[in-house]
Amino acid sequence: MMPSAPARSRKTQIDHTATALFRARGYAATSMRELATALGLEAGSLYSHIKSKEEILHRVCFGLADEFFAGFDSATADAAAPVATQLRQAIEAHVRVLTRDSAASAVFLHEWRHLSEPARTEFLALRDRYEAGFRTLIARGLATGELHAPDAAFAALTLLASLNWLPSWYRPDGKLSPDEIAHRLAEQLLSGLAG
């Protein structure tokens, strides 16, 4: 039992490489032989570290769900803060997760459908719960008059939609930093485009 554990075990490396491939080619179109080659291994060797292909997908999807919840919870920890502030912080937390690991985020957003039951249903329940967090936050803002929209559910869906497109164009070496992106997104979504 090594005290200074290696920062990235073989299993973690597999997850990481698989995530990049799943994002680029899609889960179904990524073969275990491709994954093995990308890691400098033979296909069979992967199974010394993992139980199945889907196990990787499961870990990526549910691991990222945890991160999203953690971000939202800390953004809304101060329930006494103005709703607009909490919403802005939640947006920024969401963007921070998306930019910290955009490959995993893309997999989380698009490849969950390849989970088999019951994981698929569990995942959708988690996602619903997360969206509900934004929905009720916006609903509270509508009630206090801090926000205005015809429908909280509709507004929440649109807001998350704008954010969730990010992994498909975000590049870590782009000219905008994650914080700048988060700030601009929050600004544009809260204030709109019209002058």
Added chain:
Amino acid sequence: MMPSAPARSRKTQIDHTATALFRARGYAATSMRELATALGLEAGSLYSHIKSKEEILHRVCFGLADEFFAGFDSATADAAAPVATQLRQAIEAHVRVLTRDSAASAVFLHEWRHLSEPARTEFLALRDRYEAGFRTLIARGLATGELHAPDAAFAALTLLASLNWLPSWYRPDGKLSPDEIAHRLAEQLLSGLAG
């Protein structure tokens, strides 16, 4: 040569059913045998009507691209109209295409990556050109002061992101009509959430 042509040839039926399957399971995870079964055929029989699996994907993706361009062009035909009006109409045209065939739209948005070269590159060029339409429209609005945002490219990306999430939750039998959805989206994106 029948004058009253059958509204849906066998080929069109195949495209339509395949689109639904591609959307639900993804292109790579949909087999020709599944597709054949859904049509009440054997797998080999499909090839009396189509040349390959990818041919279907190609037709769906490029066919929808045509629709998007047609919508944008007619929305911005009156170049003398206020930019905000043109933008609103372009948003509504985009939403109209998305809702008229949300399955094909979902395939257009997510499955194009399974096109092989050179189709894939051609498709991305088309998509870029379409996005550029929104980008320059917004840029003109910024120049005239009708719109305000720190960056036209960023704003265009966010705007399309909000719209393109629609096929993943839109249901034709939902409580909002396509026109209402289009109107609310345009309103929310142009005016923002903040009160």
Added chain:
DNA sequence: TTTTCTTGCTAACGAGCGTTAGCAAGCATA
């Protein structure tokens, strides 16, 4: 030293994949 864990290999399994060849029935046109 002995044991155990980690890591990786080769070879193969059963299954499913997209696709093709060859054939045939039904129908519209000539």
Added chain:
DNA sequence: TATGCTTGCTAACGCTCGTTAGCAAGAAAA
């Protein structure tokens, strides 16, 4: 009647898939 198009079948092809069994080398732990 004869022709040719549309539609669909059966059977099979070569290939790739995810996964497993069995083995072995090296490092760590006892």
